[in-house]
Amino acid sequence: MRNFKQLFLMVLFAILSTITANAQTCSHGFDWTKLIRAMIHIESKGKPNARNGKSLGVLQITPSAVAECNRILKKKKIKKRYTLEDRRDPQKSKEIFIHLQEHFNPEHSLEKATKCWNHGFYVKNIKKLPNTYYHKVMRQMSRM
Secondary structure, rough: OOOHHHHHHHHHHHHHHHHHHHHEEEEEEEEEHHHHHHHEEEOOOOOOEEEEEEEEOOOOOOOHHHHHHHHHHHOOOOOOOOOOHHHHHHHHHHHHHHHHHHOOOOOHHHHHHHHHHHHHHOOOHHOOOOOOHHHHHHHHHHHH
């Protein structure tokens, strides 16, 4: 009986871990997992302490992106706030990415997601920007 309980708890833990991991990269029924994984590979090769200028972490998040994410959360009356140090945490980096995408890219366009991430969320005429980064991310996604 004891072995059955242990086995049951292990299976339950595995199921809950999978559900939690999926929920953390999904929003409004859209799963950002593949895009995020490809971008992480391109941006930092998965290194949480990767730095390029003011950008930091697996997704190379800028201080202005953290501030913008916190403004969005405040506007939505969500108490959670991110710190600049949170950029070193891969899970929190993914959360920041998703909050920003849900606000600026509610249509879940992968092209818009990559362009906004690469050029900024307030760039005018985003459709006219080059697709270089987008194509790089799509190639990486196809390899995963």
